[in-house]
Amino acid sequence: MGSQSKIASLNPNDDKLATRLRADILKMIHSGKSGHPGGSLSCIDILISLFSGIVKCRPDDPQWSERDRVVLSKGHGVPALYAVLAELGYFPKDWLMTLRHLGSPLQGHPDVARLPAVEAATGSLGQGLSIAQGMALALKLDKMASRVFCIVGDGEIQEGQIWEAAMSAPKFKLDNLTVILDYNHGQIDGPSDEIMSLEPIVDKWKAFNWNVLEVDGHDRRAMMDVLPRQVSGRPTFVVAHTIKGKGVSFMERVIDWHGVAPNDEQLQNALEELKL
């Protein structure tokens, strides 16, 4: 099947698509009566950009050996990934409304055994980068040209394991690994800059010998230019500056929207704002 199936891609310039996927995120979290709108809305533009041709993938053959891997280490942002995967045709769109319902392949945090379209189970923060590193090592061993993209949250990289991987990926010269930081400055208990500041973030990753880039994490055109970049012999770390809750005015930069589902009225208000 693999050789006949098409490589799928979204259109990064389609603003309506981005708006529609934001609506999908809110509707599925509303349906599940729980979930994380803030951090899903902050990383959706990153995911749309990645799946707009940067990442090679075949929705009818999720395990295609030549695919690029996307590991969502910040597993709580998975509604954004589900919205993108459904749009690409990995599974029917009506599955989205089963998010967090008993028996659904769309678990509250990704589960590769129930949904092979995701690359790994994540959700206990700080672990996805190590898993992504293992995938990148395997690709090198197999002399495959595929790349591994790993999306981490800013609160997440307070975990020590992230810094273990920050040390090891340059040692192994993993230039096929790109980490994207969804730098939305918020976590459950408050602003990440107050909870446990990550600054100076660029200097830290540079000091760990990564190729460090910065981009506006909502400017998809800019990301189409920045995210594919690689340098030989070193992994890449992209600081994507984002806004938690981006796209819904009453959610933007509001910490309380980290992990709360919108009620009926809030959903309607949000959808009206998104003009849907």
Added chain:
Amino acid sequence: MKATRDSFGEEVVKLGEQNPNVVVLDADLSKSTKSIKFAQKFPDRFFQMGIAESNMIGTAAGLALSGKIPFACSFGAFLTGRYDQIRMAVSYNRANVKLVGTHAGVAIGEDGHSQMGLEDVAVLRSLPNMNIYQPADDEETNQILRSMVEQAGPAYIRLTRQKLPKVYDSNYRFVPGKWNLHTKGSRVALIGTGHLLHSCLEANAVLGGKFSVVNAASLKPVDTDLILSLASSHELIVTAEDHYITGGLGSAVAEVLAEAGSRTRLRRIGLRTFGESGSPEDVLKHFQLDGPGVVTQLEKFLAEKTN
């Protein structure tokens, strides 16, 4: 006499020769876990992760999710101390990772408690898809390692620092979930795992060789049929392990007996407190885990008044 960690070091090289997907990771203990032999033979398939076990376990999971068969090695205490990484990255991901924990139990001696794997079986036994094995000699180690490669899924092998006498030859067949009835006797069934099998064999010999002795190498799954058969034909079952009595072999046997409604008496030999430094011989003697210690404990159990 051969330490099961030495058996591992040699056998994993053979497995690497037979299967190009076998890779090995270590966290700065390759000279102690003996994974260094693989590192020397297959430098491109060996990953030195430094003193960063969490990252090693996650990396092993990523390798496994990409079709490799990674052996992730450290002291059992340090490996299973990263329980969240094993729980999530290995177990929940159904990742084909083989965890190799050496330096099992108080038998390591001088280094003392912090280096002793004493709760490794207990924590890993809680995971639904984790198989756990503890070999008693060289041949059994090799066979368990081969079966771990043949059987997909997460598994843990618990190995000794100290040398162990030979028990098996190549006619032996290790089967996951099956225990080996070593000597068939009556009244008492002694069930030992790893180096405690040798203590049980010694104790039985001292007491006239009239008891049954069983080698429990497969700690998960356990041999339910054999446990129940022993319960119906003996008046006392004694488990022996160099591990806390909570959550290990003794607990596993207790679960089977209780759920079956067995009234056969069970007594557990193992650790009830923290380990401590000393020569391996002195420490094993102190905790009554050597042959004479098992004799002492057994005599105490036999002297207990029963209703």
